[in-house]
Amino acid sequence: MSSADTTDIPGDLAPDRARARSARRWRPSGSTLVMVLYILFLMLPIYWLINMSLKTNAEILGTFSLWPRNPTLANYRTILTDASWYMGYVNSLIYVVMNTVISVAVALPAAYAFSRYSFMGDKHLFFWLLTNRMAPPAVFALPFFQLYSSVGLFDTHIAVALAHCLFNVPLAVWILEGFMRGVPREIDETAYIDGYSFPKFFVKIFMPLIASGIGVAAFFCFMFSWVELLLSRTLTSVDAKPIAATMTRTVSASGLDWGVLAAAGALTLIPGALVVFFVRNYIAKGFALGRV
Amino acid sequence: MNRTVNQKAWFLVLPVLVLVAFSAVIPLMTVVNYSVQDSFGNNQFFWAGLEWFEEILTSERVHNALGRQIVFSAIILAIEVPLGILVALSMPKRGFWASLSLVLIALPLLIPWNVVGTIWQIFGRVDIGLLGWTLRNLGVDYNYTQNALDAWITVIVMDVWHWTSLVALLAYAGLQSIPEAYYQAAKIDQASRWSVFRYIELPKMQGVLLIAILLRFMDSFMIYTEPFVVTGGGPGNATTFLSIDLVKMALGQFDLGPAAAFSLMYFLVILLISWVFYTVMVNLDRRGER
Numbered sequence: 054m055s056s057a058d059t060t061d062i063p064g065d066l067a068p069d070r071a072r073a074r075s076a077r078r079w080r081p082s083g084s085t086l087v088m089v090l091y092i093l094f095l096m097l098p099i100y101w102l103i104n105m106s107l108k109t110n111a112e113i114l115g116t117f118s119l120w121p122r123n124p125t126l127a128n129y130r131t132i133l134t135d136a137s138w139y140m141g142y143v144n145s146l147i148y149v150v151m152n153t154v155i156s157v158a159v160a161l162p163a164a165y166a167f168s169r170y171s172f173m174g175d176k177h178l179f180f181w182l183l184t185n186r187m188a189p190p191a192v193f194a195l196p197f198f199q200l201y202s203s204v205g206l207f208d209t210h211i212a213v214a215l216a217h218c219l220f221n222v223p224l225a226v227w228i229l230e231g232f233m234r235g236v237p238r239e240i241d242e243t244a245y246i247d248g249y250s251f252p253k254f255f256v257k258i259f260m261p262l263i264a265s266g267i268g269v270a271a272f273f274c275f276m277f278s279w280v281e282l283l284l285s286r287t288l289t290s291v292d293a294k295p296i297a298a299t300m301t302r303t304v305s306a307s308g309l310d311w312g313v314l315a316a317a318g319a320l321t322l323i324p325g326a327l328v329v330f331f332v333r334n335y336i337a338k339g340f341a342l343g344r345v
Numbered sequence: 346m347n348r349t350v351n352q353k354a355w356f357l358v359l360p361v362l363v364l365v366a367f368s369a370v371i372p373l374m375t376v377v378n379y380s381v382q383d384s385f386g387n388n389q390f391f392w393a394g395l396e397w398f399e400e401i402l403t404s405e406r407v408h409n410a411l412g413r414q415i416v417f418s419a420i421i422l423a424i425e426v427p428l429g430i431l432v433a434l435s436m437p438k439r440g441f442w443a444s445l446s447l448v449l450i451a452l453p454l455l456i457p458w459n460v461v462g463t464i465w466q467i468f469g470r471v472d473i474g475l476l477g478w479t480l481r482n483l484g485v486d487y488n489y490t491q492n493a494l495d496a497w498i499t500v501i502v503m504d505v506w507h508w509t510s511l512v513a514l515l516a517y518a519g520l521q522s523i524p525e526a527y528y529q530a531a532k533i534d535q536a537s538r539w540s541v542f543r544y545i546e547l548p549k550m551q552g553v554l555l556i557a558i559l560l561r562f563m564d565s566f567m568i569y570t571e572p573f574v575v576t577g578g579g580p581g582n583a584t585t586f587l588s589i590d591l592v593k594m595a596l597g598q599f600d601l602g603p604a605a606a607f608s609l610m611y612f613l614v615i616l617l618i619s620w621v622f623y624t625v626m627v628n629l630d631r632r633g634e635r
Contacts, residue, residue: 084435091432092449095506098468099452101475105467113473159364162357170354178358180623185369187619189567191588192608195595196372219368222361282459282570283592297457315467318460325455326448333447 099322105315113311128316141296142320144210145279148293151214153274156221157229157267164229165255169241182223193219194287201288210293213285214278221274228273232266265335272332279324296321379605397606407607409582410590414566417501417586421565424505426558429512434546436517447517450510462574465503469575489576493583496576500584503571508561515557519550552629559622566615587611 105113106128107121116122132138166172167179197216198207206212240262244254260267286298300317383393401407432450437443453461469489471477480487489499523545531541569588572578578585578593585593591611595604 087431087435088437088446091435091509092446095449095453095510097475098464098506101468102464105473117473117478119475155364159360163361166354166357169348170351171348172350172352172354175354178362180620182361182365183623184616184619185365187563187615188369188612189569189588189591189608189615191567191569191591191595192376192612193369193372194592195601195604196375197368199375200372215364215368218364222365226361276455280455280457282457287596297459300459300463311467311473314463318463321457321460322452322455326452329448329451329455333444333451 102315103319105311106319108312110310110312128312129320131313132316132320138299138317141294141299144289144293145285145295145297146324148210148213148217148285148295149275149278151210152217152221152278153271155214156218156225156274157271159218160222160225160229160270161260161267162255164226164233165259167226167230168233169238179226182226186220186223186227188219190220190281190283194283197284198287207288208290208292212288213293213295216284216288217274217278217281219284221277224273224277225270228270229263229266232263232269236262268332269335272328272335275328276325376605376608379601380609383602393602397602398610400603401606401610404603406582406590410585410587413583413585414587417568418562418565420501421504421508422558422561424501425509425512425561426554428505429509429557430516430550430554432509432513433516433520434542436513438521447514450513452510453507454510456507458570459574461503461507462571465499465506465571466575469499491580493580496580496584499575500572503575504565504568507571508564512554512557512561515553516550519553520546523549552626555622555626555629559619559626562622563615563619566618 104119104121107124107126109123109125109127112118112122167175193216201207201212201216206215236259240258241254244258249258282295282297285295289295289298296317300314380397381393381395383391383396436446436450456464468474469477469487471481471488477487477489486492487495489495527545528541531545536544567588568586569592572584572586573589573592576584578589591604591607594600594607
């Protein structure tokens with residue numbers, strides 16, 4: 054809608070106008086240009102990472118080339134055949150999935166309560182929950198370490214999953230509450246009149262209604278648990294060590310093996326890309342926390 | 346929305362309460378505990394009162410880190426919010442290209458934070474990185490490990506790369522909710538592109554933009570992993586932001602008392618600013634419902 058001509062042009066100028074219009078169709082508009090530049094800006098560093106992951110160390114340090122001259126999958130082979138590497142991915146995925154399930158499961162009833170009822174201290178409670186999303190993980194790193202060590206959960210997947218609940222549960226409550234508010238109350242009341250009990254109503258009628266909200270909340274829990282490093286590194290040493298921590302340690306230990314590092318980084322893109330592909334239709338609404 | 350009063354709703358909130366209490370209140374009390382005590386090792390603790398708080402409040406090092414943090418967050422917001430809105434306005438509205446650009450734009454948000462650091466660490470190196478190599482061959486004296494200004498620019502560009510998409514997606518969601526009729530009305534009135542933006546799009550995006558600013562402020566104020574991987578807080582202390590300084594103090598030097606006092610004040614600052622945002626947001630919500 055950048056330049057909508059509404060003025061009438063005399064008949065003999067019509068061919069000119071047609072030519073002008075076809076010329077405009079072929080010239081990229083301003084918004085296309087912005088999008089192309091922005092996506093180029095986003096993709097270049099990622100391309101460079103993948104480019105490096107397909108080279109040997111000798112090629113990386115020896116010659117500078119925009120694409121791999123002798124593409125090799127050796128770096129990926131190193132990672133996928135070495136248990137200390139690929140277990141990092143398994144560990145990360147285990148605690149991320151655990152965290153997502155726990156967060157959404159406890160957030161569902163709470164979000165329902167916040168969206169439907171008013172009860173003593175509800176506003177304060179809601180804000181208190183949000184403050185945990187605002188707490189710097191750095192503040193919690195040390196006390197978490199001591200807490201989970203003292204209850205014998207140190208270096209387990211559940212410890213990281215619980216620690217990530219700190220910021221994921223409030224976020225899930227926030228998102229779900231936004232989606233639930235969009236469901237009219239009359240549906241609840243009709244269901245109760247029809248003789249549904251609360252649990253049956255909730256599972257059979259209400260949850261399908263906010264299915265997209267649940268998907269979005271799960272997506273966010275997955276995302277924030279997957280990208281977090283500080284807490285997951287602090288709470289693990291061997292058995293539950295996430296891929297992110299494996300990467301940082303290998304860098305400092307064995308000098309700088311750029312190729313393997315780049316390959317490990319490139320592999321961490323896959324789960325995120327898959328998840329984002331599945332929720333692509335809800336993602337915009339989801340990022341607005343259901344509050345559009 | 347008129348919600349019915351029902352105290353039994355507490356039972357629905359209980360699981361969340363227990364879980365968050367376990368993972369937030371207990372650790373936070375540990376921090377409070379440390380902040381008023383001194384330790385000489387061997388798990389012997391002595392009452393130290395407000396000594397640590399005084400130390401942190403007057404500490405040059407913390408003041409500098411706080412200053413850097415505020416400048417950093419301000420720059421981040423000043424760049425990412427307008428850029429995010431611009432990207433959102435430029436995005437295709439529907440169809441294949443809209444889906445594709447959504448997926449591509451969201452990609453940086455799903456990369457583990459230390460990998461984001463690694464990507465830019467590689468990308469910016471003058472010997473093997475595309476960015477550093479190109480700049481050097483253009484004759485720019487660029488080196489993010491030595492030069493403080495270059496380190497700052499690298500960290501800021503990295504954050505813009507990483508998080509502008511969040512603002513863009515939020516703004517895009519706000520734009521999607523505007524009915525087509527509004528645009529048609531504007532067309533009939535022959536409104537300029539600017540007034541369409543100013544009087545239709547911006548007011549409709551207000552709510553989501555506030556969320557975007559809140560999230561970006563909080564996360565940029567707590568940033569740790571990405572600059573830590575890229576610059577390690579250096580050169581010198583040039584990119585040592587609050588979280589990096591705190592982790593250095595707590596886990597590096599094991600100065601539990603000062604670190605705990607530092608944590609509490611850090612948390613309070615974030616809380617205070619977030620509370621202001623939250624109050625504004627809730628008021629907006631209420632006005633929107635009326």
